[in-house]
Amino acid sequence: MSDMQRFKRVLIANRGEIALRIQRACRQLGLETVAVYSEADVDSRHVREADVALCIGPAAASKSYLDREGLLLAAKVTGAGAIHPGYGFLSENADFADAVEAAGLTFVGPTGDSIRMMGDKITAKRAMRDAGVPCVPGSDGPLPASAEDVRAVALEVGFPVIVKASGGGGGRGMRVVHTVDELEDAVALTAKEAQQAFGNPTLYLEKYMQKPRHVEIQVLCDTHGTALWLGARDCSLQRRHQKVLEEAPAPGIPPETIAEIGERCVQACRQIGYRGAGTFEFLYEDGIFAFIEMNTRVQVEHPITEETTGIDIVAQQLRVAQGGMLDVRQEDILMQGHAIECRLNAEDAATFMPSPGTVTRWDLPGGPGIRVDTHVINNYTVQPYYDSLIGKIISYGATREQAIARMRVALAEMRVEGISTNIALHQDLLADPKFQDGGVDIHYLERWLAERAPS
Amino acid sequence: MSTMENQVPVFEGIPSSEDLARIADLLVQAGLETIELSDGMGARCFMRVPAPAPALVSGAQVATAAAPVEVPSSDIAVKAPYFGVLALTDLAEIGTVVRQGDVVGQMRIGTLQVPVTVPVEGTVVDVVGQEGVLTGYGAVVVRVEPAA
Numbered sequence: 001m002s003d004m005q006r007f008k009r010v011l012i013a014n015r016g017e018i019a020l021r022i023q024r025a026c027r028q029l030g031l032e033t034v035a036v037y038s039e040a041d042v043d044s045r046h047v048r049e050a051d052v053a054l055c056i057g058p059a060a061a062s063k064s065y066l067d068r069e070g071l072l073l074a075a076k077v078t079g080a081g082a083i084h085p086g087y088g089f090l091s092e093n094a095d096f097a098d099a100v101e102a103a104g105l106t107f108v109g110p111t112g113d114s115i116r117m118m119g120d121k122i123t124a125k126r127a128m129r130d131a132g133v134p135c136v137p138g139s140d141g142p143l144p145a146s147a148e149d150v151r152a153v154a155l156e157v158g159f160p161v162i163v164k165a166s167g168g169g170g171g172r173g174m175r176v177v178h179t180v181d182e183l184e185d186a187v188a189l190t191a192k193e194a195q196q197a198f199g200n201p202t203l204y205l206e207k208y209m210q211k212p213r214h215v216e217i218q219v220l221c222d223t224h225g226t227a228l229w230l231g232a233r234d235c236s237l238q239r240r241h242q243k244v245l246e247e248a249p250a251p252g253i254p255p256e257t258i259a260e261i262g263e264r265c266v267q268a269c270r271q272i273g274y275r276g277a278g279t280f281e282f283l284y285e286d287g288i289f290a291f292i293e294m295n296t297r298v299q300v301e302h303p304i305t306e307e308t309t310g311i312d313i314v315a316q317q318l319r320v321a322q323g324g325m326l327d328v329r330q331e332d333i334l335m336q337g338h339a340i341e342c343r344l345n346a347e348d349a350a351t352f353m354p355s356p357g358t359v360t361r362w363d364l365p366g367g368p369g370i371r372v373d374t375h376v377i378n379n380y381t382v383q384p385y386y387d388s389l390i391g392k393i394i395s396y397g398a399t400r401e402q403a404i405a406r407m408r409v410a411l412a413e414m415r416v417e418g419i420s421t422n423i424a425l426h427q428d429l430l431a432d433p434k435f436q437d438g439g440v441d442i443h444y445l446e447r448w449l450a451e452r453a454p455s
Numbered sequence: 456m457s458t459m460e461n462q463v464p465v466f467e468g469i470p471s472s473e474d475l476a477r478i479a480d481l482l483v484q485a486g487l488e489t490i491e492l493s494d495g496m497g498a499r500c501f502m503r504v505p506a507p508a509p510a511l512v513s514g515a516q517v518a519t520a521a522a523p524v525e526v527p528s529s530d531i532a533v534k535a536p537y538f539g540v541l542a543l544t545d546l547a548e549i550g551t552v553v554r555q556g557d558v559v560g561q562m563r564i565g566t567l568q569v570p571v572t573v574p575v576e577g578t579v580v581d582v583v584g585q586e587g588v589l590t591g592y593g594a595v596v597v598r599v600e601p602a603a
Contacts, residue, residue, distance in 0.1 A: 039593050055591030056538050070538075077539060077564045077589060240493040351489060353503065 006322050007081025007106050008032060012046070013071050014086030017391055018298070020046040020375045022084050025314035034078045036071065038064035040383045045375050052078050059385045065089045068096050072103050082106035082321055088387070091297040094119060108321040109276050110296050117272060118294040128291045131268030133280065134261070136290035138206035142166065147184045153205060154183055162208040163190045167198030176208050209290065211441035212283035214238065215250045217258070217265045218305045219278045220316055222326045227269040229262030230309045231335040233301055237429065237445045239352070244422075244445060245429060247340045248304040251400060251438030253284070255335070261289055266330075277302070277317050283442075300392070303373060304339035307396040338400040340407050342426040344374070345388040346419045356384035360418035365410035369396040369403070382419055390421070400438065404430055428452075478502060530580050532595045537562045537569040541590040543582070547597050551579045560584060560596050577601040 009032040012022045023033045023046045035050035040059035047053045056074050057064035064070070066089055075083055083100050085091035091109065098112035109115070118124045129135050137157045143150050154161050154177070163186055165173030173194050177186045187203065195201040218230040234250035235243045249258065265280045279295040302313045311333070316326065346355045358381045364372050374391025376382070382390060393410050397403035411427050429435055434444065479502060482490055489503045535541070539562030545551075547559040553573045560571040571584075577599040584596035 052589075053591075054538055054589065055593055057592050073564045073567065074538065240491070242493075352491065353489065 009034060009051070009078070009080045010082045010084055010108070010318070011036060011071070011075045011078065011080035012050075012086065013065065013083050014089055014091075015041050015044060015046075015065060015375075015386065016389065017373050017375045018086040018300075019044070021373055022086060022314055023050060025312065025318055026084075028312075029315060029318055031318065034074070034080045036064075036074045038385075040385050043380065045377055045380075054078060059383070061089065061386065068093075068099060071096075072099060072105075075100075075103070075105055080105070082108055082318075084108040084318070084321075085297065087297050087300060092119060092295070106321050108317055110274055110278065114272060114274050115296045118296050121293065124294060125291065127272055128268055128280075128294075131264065131271045133264045133268050133291050134282075134289045136206045136209070136283070137288070139204045141204065143187065143203045143205055147187070150187055150205070151180060151183060155180065157205065157207050160208040160210065161205050163187055163203055163205050165190065165194035165198055165200070166202040166204060167200040168194060173197055207288070207290070209283050209285045209288075211443065212285040212290075213250070213439065214243075214442050215253065215282050215284040215289070216299075217262050217280045217282070218299075218302070218313070219262075219265050219269055219274070219280065220311070220313065220320075220326065221266070221269045221274050221276065221278070222320045223275050223323060224325045225270070226326045227266035227274070228326060228328060228330050228333065229259075229266050230305050230311060230313075230333060231262070232258045233304055234439075235301060236440055236442045237435075238442055239445050239449065243301065243343065245340065245342050245426060246301040246304055247338065247400070247403070248308045249335060249338065250284070257287075276320050277313050285441075300343065300389070301341050303371060303392065303394045304341045307339035307371070307394060308335050308337055309333055337396055337398050338403040339394060339396045340403045342393045342407060342411065343389060343422075344391045344393065345422045346382045346390045347388050347422055348420045349422060349424050352422075354384065354388045355420035356382045356388075357419045358382075359390075359416065361415055363413070363415035365393065365413035367406070367409065369406045370394070370410045371396070390419075404436065475502065530598045530600045531575060531577070532583075533559060533571060533573055533597045533599055535560075535562055535571055535584070535590050535592060535594045535596055538590065538592045539564045539567070539569065541571075541584045541586060541588055541596065543584060543586050543596075546573075547579065547582050547584070549579055549582060553577060553579060553599060562590065571596045573597075573599055575599065575601045 010026050011034040012019050026033045032051040034052045035047045036054050036056045037044060037047045038057055038059050039055060041047060054074055056070050057067055083105055090096040092115055094112040094116040097107045097109060097115055100107040117127060125135055139153050160176055160178045163175050163177060168174060175186050175190045177183050191201040191203055213234060213236040216233050216235060220230060221227040231248060232250045233246050233248045235246040237245040277298050279299050281292045282289045283292055298314060306313055347353060348355055359376055362376055362378045371394040372391060376390050395403045395407035395410055397406055408430050411423055414423055434440055542561045542563055544558055544560055546553055546557055554576045555573060557573045558570045559573055562569040579597050580600045581598040584590055
């Protein structure tokens with residue numbers, strides 16, 4: 001792979017901790033970096049340390065990190081041969097990926113076509129089903145006309161089921177049905193509502209997952225036919241669809257089950273010609289996996305998989321983008337130990353309101369099994385213009401108990417002044433007996449927060 | 456609260472300023488201080504209405520820029536409107552009298568050229584930008600002392 005270098009200089013089209021993470025991977029591979037930044041990020045650590053740093057616009061992301069034309073021009077004027085989009089911003093923008101390649105540059109990620117296919121829920125689900133990736137059991141299309149046939153479908157799927165309008169969305173035009181007796185009335189009523197609301201009475205039916213967990217599979221593919229799965233992550237602890245704490249592996253799910261799902265995921269990758277890093281997200285309940293979507297980029301929580309597999313995912317993304325071959329075989333990947341990630345946010349502990357400002361004290365934890373990915377340094381000013389993620393503490397242990405114990409020590413060691421953070425929330429969560437048991441569902445954190453609320 | 460939920464516009468990306476103003480009015484009417492909106496993809500929008508004072512929107516947590524740096528002199532910084540390789544013009548010389556709209560430099564990227572124009576009539580007192588150097592957005596190119 002050393003003889004084939006498609007690019008020597010990488011433009012990092014992102015900011016914050018992931019920009020620094022990408023820069024580190026580039027350095028390790030002997031690649032030069034271009035940090036493009038908004039006026040608000042002039043004092044960012046990765047900007048100061050980059051080989052080339054270029055301010056490309058004002059604080060507004062639309063005029064900097066989301067400015068496609070500006071980013072391409074910046075690559076041109078700095079002589080960058082590749083663009084790494086990180087996560088968020090333009091990372092899952094198929095048109096941008098196409099434009100990068102059309103400009104003769106390398107997009108560190110999958111092709112625009114792959115991104116497009118996975119960005120559309122219907123085509124994504126169809127592709128997954130074709131490849132044997134499990135999806136939510138359901139009617140696989142419009143419900144039949146006769147009540148008898150509908151009943152047969154529902155019984156096969158198993159109650160509770162959710163009846164949804166094909167034309168619906170945003171939580172409207174759907175009804176949960178718990179028993180077979182309610183089915184006929186529920187279908188008639190939902191069809192009538194769907195006709196009134198969306199002008200289309202077509203319905204479909206799916207298994208209703210009441211208390212699912214969020215379990216996802218990391219994959220890594222090169223352009224030479226190698227597709228690997230790197231184990232599972234459990235990201236069930238979420239608030240308002242934002243992940244708060246993640247762990248790998250997913251507690252209580254047998255490794256053989258994950259291996260089976262992992263194999264199907266990489267099979268899907270081969271079928272669609274996927275390249276680079278990606279994540280298959282599933283809901284998991286009662287032993288059933290149901291595909292939700294695929295993220296066609298590196299994820300915030302990728303470090304816990306790096307800790308349990310020893311594979312540097314960002315460096316591998318760059319290797320694949322160079323056209324290199326993955327030098328690992330599936331059978332060589334050992335998923336060992338347990339890793340936890342706590343996302344540190346600059347936000348009010350009680351209201352979750354963002355808490356921008358200058359960090360006047362920033363003492364990081366350390367010791368065996370502790371990793372901190374952050375762009376924040378002492379006297380750094382957390383900007384109000386972007387998301388409130390200021391870093392991630394990752395703990396690793398031989399067992400889940402050890403990983404939890406190390407994380408609790410790390411959180412207790414961490415000292416932050418000048419801004420509010422969610423460190424105390426993480427401490428309380430790690431002390432929670434249900435969390436310690438493992439395997440809580442995606443609604444658990446919101447329920448737990450509601451119970452803690454003062455009134 | 457339930458009545459308010461029905462009135463708040465559906466959150467699909469950052470609301471328009473009209474929607475923000477409407478939500479702020481609803482907050483005040485309901486006697487609430489803060490609201491958090493979120494969508495199915497994890498995007499969030501916070502609003503806080505100043506505690507006792509009614510009416511005005513405090514904005515969706517978009518704070519003002521950093522405090523302006525105090526400049527003792529009265530001259531004006533003429534900044535690069537775009538990034539690129541700076542090509543100075545003949546007007547970018549200390550002592551040159553310039554008029555509003557005069558071009559003191561070009562930001563070049565390949566064949567693309569974006570002019571650096573002077574916002575006021577005056578005299579060039581300093582040339583900060585360097586010829587042929589890759590220059591970022593917002594970098595000072597020249598300083599102009601406005602005509603009295």
